[in-house]
Amino acid sequence: MSLKTTVKIKAMTKTLLLIDGNSLAFRAFYAMYNQLDRMVAHTGLHTNALVAFNNFFDQVVEKMNPDYALVAWDAGKGATTFRAKIFDDYKGDRQTTPPELSEQFPYLRKMVDLHGIHSYELPGFEADDIIGTYSKLAEKAGLKTTIITGDRDLTQLVTDNVSVNVTKKGVTELDRYTPKFLAEKWGGITPSQVIEMKSLTGDTSDHYPGVTKVGLKTAIKLLNEFGSLDGIYQHIDSMKTSKLKENLLNDKESAYRAHELATIRTDAPVELEMKELINQPINFQELIPFYEELDFKVQLAKIHSMQKAGMVGQDQEEEKNVQVTELKAANLDHLSEIKNYLTVYFQTDSDNYHTAKISAFVVGNENDGYFASRDLELLNSSVVRKLFKGDLPKYVFNAKELIVLLNRLGLQINNLDFDFLLVSYLLDTTDNDNQLATLANRFNVFLESDAEVYGSGVKFKIPENNETLFSHMANKASTISKLHDPSMKKLSDHQQAELYRQIELPLSKVLASMEINGIKLDQAELKKLGQEFDQRIFELEKQIYEEAGQEFNINSPKQLADLLFAHMKIPPIKKTKTGYSTAANVLEELAEKYPFVGLILQYRQLAKLNSTYVKGLLEVVNPDDSKIHTRYLQTLTQTGRLSSVDPNMQNIPDRDEEGKRIRKAFVPSHEGWEIFGSDYSQIELRVLAHVTGDENLKKAFESGEDIHAATARSIFGLSTDQKITFDQRRRAKAVNFGIVYGISDFGLAQRLGTSRIEGKEIIQTYFHEFPKVKNWIDSIIALAHKQGYVETIAQRRRYLPDIHSKNFNLRSFAERTATNTPIQGSAADIIKIAMIKMQQALDDNHLKAKMLLQVHDELIFEAPKQEIDILEELVPKVMDSAVKLNVPLRVEAHHGVNWYDEK
DNA sequence: TGAATCACG
DNA sequence: ACGTACGTGATTCAA
Numbered sequence: 050m051s052l053k054t055t056v057k058i059k060a061m062t063k064t065l066l067l068i069d070g071n072s073l074a075f076r077a078f079y080a081m082y083n084q085l086d087r088m089v090a091h092t093g094l095h096t097n098a099l100v101a102f103n104n105f106f107d108q109v110v111e112k113m114n115p116d117y118a119l120v121a122w123d124a125g126k127g128a129t130t131f132r133a134k135i136f137d138d139y140k141g142d143r144q145t146t147p148p149e150l151s152e153q154f155p156y157l158r159k160m161v162d163l164h165g166i167h168s169y170e171l172p173g174f175e176a177d178d179i180i181g182t183y184s185k186l187a188e189k190a191g192l193k194t195t196i197i198t199g200d201r202d203l204t205q206l207v208t209d210n211v212s213v214n215v216t217k218k219g220v221t222e223l224d225r226y227t228p229k230f231l232a233e234k235w236g237g238i239t240p241s242q243v244i245e246m247k248s249l250t251g252d253t254s255d256h257y258p259g260v261t262k263v264g265l266k267t268a269i270k271l272l273n274e275f276g277s278l279d280g281i282y283q284h285i286d287s288m289k290t291s292k293l294k295e296n297l298l299n300d301k302e303s304a305y306r307a308h309e310l311a312t313i314r315t316d317a318p319v320e321l322e323m324k325e326l327i328n329q330p331i332n333f334q335e336l337i338p339f340y341e342e343l344d345f346k347v348q349l350a351k352i353h354s355m356q357k358a359g360m361v362g363q364d365q366e367e368e369k370n371v372q373v374t375e376l377k378a379a380n381l382d383h384l385s386e387i388k389n390y391l392t393v394y395f396q397t398d399s400d401n402y403h404t405a406k407i408s409a410f411v412v413g414n415e416n417d418g419y420f421a422s423r424d425l426e427l428l429n430s431s432v433v434r435k436l437f438k439g440d441l442p443k444y445v446f447n448a449k450e451l452i453v454l455l456n457r458l459g460l461q462i463n464n465l466d467f468d469f470l471l472v473s474y475l476l477d478t479t480d481n482d483n484q485l486a487t488l489a490n491r492f493n494v495f496l497e498s499d500a501e502v503y504g505s506g507v508k509f510k511i512p513e514n515n516e517t518l519f520s521h522m523a524n525k526a527s528t529i530s531k532l533h534d535p536s537m538k539k540l541s542d543h544q545q546a547e548l549y550r551q552i553e554l555p556l557s558k559v560l561a562s563m564e565i566n567g568i569k570l571d572q573a574e575l576k577k578l579g580q581e582f583d584q585r586i587f588e589l590e591k592q593i594y595e596e597a598g599q600e601f602n603i604n605s606p607k608q609l610a611d612l613l614f615a616h617m618k619i620p621p622i623k624k625t626k627t628g629y630s631t632a633a634n635v636l637e638e639l640a641e642k643y644p645f646v647g648l649i650l651q652y653r654q655l656a657k658l659n660s661t662y663v664k665g666l667l668e669v670v671n672p673d674d675s676k677i678h679t680r681y682l683q684t685l686t687q688t689g690r691l692s693s694v695d696p697n698m699q700n701i702p703d704r705d706e707e708g709k710r711i712r713k714a715f716v717p718s719h720e721g722w723e724i725f726g727s728d729y730s731q732i733e734l735r736v737l738a739h740v741t742g743d744e745n746l747k748k749a750f751e752s753g754e755d756i757h758a759a760t761a762r763s764i765f766g767l768s769t770d771q772k773i774t775f776d777q778r779r780r781a782k783a784v785n786f787g788i789v790y791g792i793s794d795f796g797l798a799q800r801l802g803t804s805r806i807e808g809k810e811i812i813q814t815y816f817h818e819f820p821k822v823k824n825w826i827d828s829i830i831a832l833a834h835k836q837g838y839v840e841t842i843a844q845r846r847r848y849l850p851d852i853h854s855k856n857f858n859l860r861s862f863a864e865r866t867a868t869n870t871p872i873q874g875s876a877a878d879i880i881k882i883a884m885i886k887m888q889q890a891l892d893d894n895h896l897k898a899k900m901l902l903q904v905h906d907e908l909i910f911e912a913p914k915q916e917i918d919i920l921e922e923l924v925p926k927v928m929d930s931a932v933k934l935n936v937p938l939r940v941e942a943h944h945g946v947n948w949y950d951e952k
Numbered sequence: 953t954g955a956a957t958c959a960c961g
Numbered sequence: 962a963c964g965t966a967c968g969t970g971a972t973t974c975a976a
Binding site for chain 3: 602604605606607608656657660661665682685686687688690691692693694695696697699700733786787788789790791792793794795796797799800856857858861865866868869870872873874877905
């Protein structure tokens with residue numbers, strides 16, 4: 050078919066789209082019911098039905114592009130329909146509309162309106178009747194009509210010119226009923242017989258009865274024989290005596306009433322003329338603020354990209370690019386004009402700001418414009434130094450990074466006030482990729498991502514062209530400036546301003562100095578260890594190949610599994626997604642019967658130490674100062690802990706003697722100094738005692754007794770003079786861990802190597818002994834269900850979007866995190882506060898000691914030997930008084946000539 | 953790029 | 962009945 054004829058046909062037969070608003074709204078609401086809690090706008094409005102309805106417009110209506118369109122609604126409360134007058138229990142048992150849906154109706158209507166489509170309702174009539182009436186009017190006018198509904202009753206309106214699309218799944222997958230499709234689907238029934246059928250079967254959703262015991266199949270059989278309700282009753286006398294005949298006779302009145310109720314009116318006194326139903330273009334002008342109100346990020350991003358592609362008009366205002374001037378020696382004095390606040394952004398060529406090349410910088414604000422340059426020398430000018438040191442509040446994205454970069458340039462900055470990265474993290478940790486463009490998106494501010502402008506992976510390149518680079522950087526700076534007000538407002542709404550001002554923001558400075566200081570690595574010591582490991586690995590390799598009778602890659606779990614479970618025919622113990630597991634706990638079990646497997650375990654241990662901790666650390670040590678400068682990620686974890694990368698200094702081996710030797714290579718950076726370490730004892734269980742208020746648990750901590758022993762005493766019913774066996778303590782320790790992690794009988798049994806039944810008994814006994822722990826767990830899960838998030842003692846927040854999932858696994862996981870996060874996260878709050886106070890104490894006491902590392906519940910320092918005595922008193926004091934809990938905090942301190950000897 | 957493994961609290 | 966304890970990062974293999 051040529052394009053010309055297609056156009057002609059379209060031009061000749063105009064189309065009308067009739068939408069059953071209420072029916073689709075209900076469909077949309079229940080189709081997205083499991084998303085109900087996830088889809089809430091900042092205003093608190095539920096948006097699940099709105100989202101689905103919007104998808105419906107995008108995917109269905111846009112494709113149809115009808116000439117005329119109308120959404121019909123049931124008239125609101127107070128309007129009695131003619132059906133209710135016939136039958137006062139009409140729709141009687143139907144659940145009242147849930148409030149979460151009711152609140153969406155005004156917005157649904159507005160959405161329809163902004164899509165250029167008329168809404169219509171008529172007191173005394175339902176949406177069905179409006180649709181029926183217009184479908185007849187359209188037929189007379191020679192239009193092709195499409196009806197969209199979730200209600201099959203409307204199929205009675207089907208003709209050659211009227212098709213009825215009934216929702217199949219959600220609101221975008223539809224069954225298209227034509228006379229032919231209807232006949233195929235329902236045993237040869239015609240559209241008008243749909244009414245006859247409903248008369249016999251009744252309608253459960255509208256709550257009117259038909260004939261007792263008559264369902265779809267019987268109804269079709271009767272209609273095929275007698276044609277209609279009238280036909281059935283005209284011939285009823287000739288029917289054989291049967292239960293069916295009896296029911297038909299008994300329920301004749303209800304069948305005829307059902308007939309009347311099921312019949313859709315086609316003569317409702319509708320007022321709109323067809324020409325008023327012309328499908329209007331989408332009103333983007335108003336749709337954007339509307340979507341913003343609903344927090345429709347995806348849709349806003351879509352409009353934004355359409356605007357960029359020139360497909361949709363936009364205001365001149367938005368078109369305007371951010372003002373950016375290249376900064377030069379000649380115009381430096383412009384900077385002294387900047388008032389109110391100063392946004393600062395530095396562009397680097399890689400994530401590791403300790404080593405990255407600093408490509409360019411931009412400073413400025415929304416009123417006074419932005420100034421960018423690649424010339425870092427300009428930063429040494431007195432104008433810039435004064436500006437950075439001055440009182441203007443500074444707005445940045447990642448304060449810690451900026452401090453480190455400036456430090457590299459010998460510069461300092463004062464009055465860091467707004468760090469959008471930190472603020473976004475505190476507001477919501479979910480899906481935080483730490484990218485400005487993504488985080489800005491949460492506030493409906495759109496910015497090209499670095500990947501779009503600079504490329505990613507091997508294609509990444511900082512543009513050589515000044516205009517490209519400076520304009521992107523100015524856009525970033527402008528985004529930071531614009532996000533100050535809305536994000537700080539939200540922070541106060543969440544009661545998190547103190548968490549930000551008193552903890553995270555000051556902490557970023559402390560962390561910056563820790564990173565800058567770094568920890569000294571004795572490279573010779575580590576290399577020596579590496580040589581020993583190399584030698585032993587080589588010998589183990591030889592022995593393994595010999596005993597295996599072949600060479601293979603021992604590092605490949607797949608090849609190892611092949612050897613063990615196929616070639617050597619050892620019975621496997623555990624499976625992974627892809628094959629048989631060769632994990633350490635499996636191999637340990639096998640090693641008891643097959644000594645050969647023990648060699649693999651030894652090989653694995655040494656290979657790990659060698660590659661990750663010997664080679665790995667030697668690769669990242671800074672050759673200039675022989676120090677390791679890790680980066681703490683302050684805005685990554687879901688609980689509020691820090692993490693550490695490049696390298697990870699929070700997982701240096703400690704549990705096995707062999708691995709611990711790595712720690713000998715971490716030494717003080719000055720002669721006559723020592724490594725000093727201090728750790729909280731059982732901080733998480735103490736937090737548990739605090740948040741639950743459990744008397745028994747509190748008592749255990751107040752007595753100063755070993756907590757696992759105390760727990761053993763409680764759950765195994767031992768008196769104070771009875772001795773606790775090693776195994777009882779071990780089991781109690783596993784229970785304590787289990788409680789903190791969100792226990793299950795199976796999980797506990799697995800770890801204790803006992804039966805599930807016994808696991809269950811132990812948990813029950815624990816809860817009996819520590820009843821408030823049980824109460825707290827129950828109530829925190831209930832709270833998570835109610836509000837969708839949990840909080841730590843410092844109002845750190847973690848959202849749990851899966852807490853209402855229908856998927857058991859996802860929901861259970863969310864419930865376990867609901868109990869674990871307040872504990873792990875509050876412990877993180879405590880050590881963060883301690884770190885800020887610790888830095889302050891070191892400064893106040895004019896100590897040379899430096900805080901170097903944080904490992905979740907411990908702090909590592911280096912200090913002159915003469916200061917060790919002071920630290921032994923000061924550090925525990927600062928740490929255990931950081932936060933006042935209703936149980937004491939205990940801190941242990943150690944020191945030595947290296948990190949190994951500090952224990 | 954994901955899975956498996958193993959290092960830490 | 963569901964599957965099975967919380968939070969991380971680095972290395973290696975194999976597609």
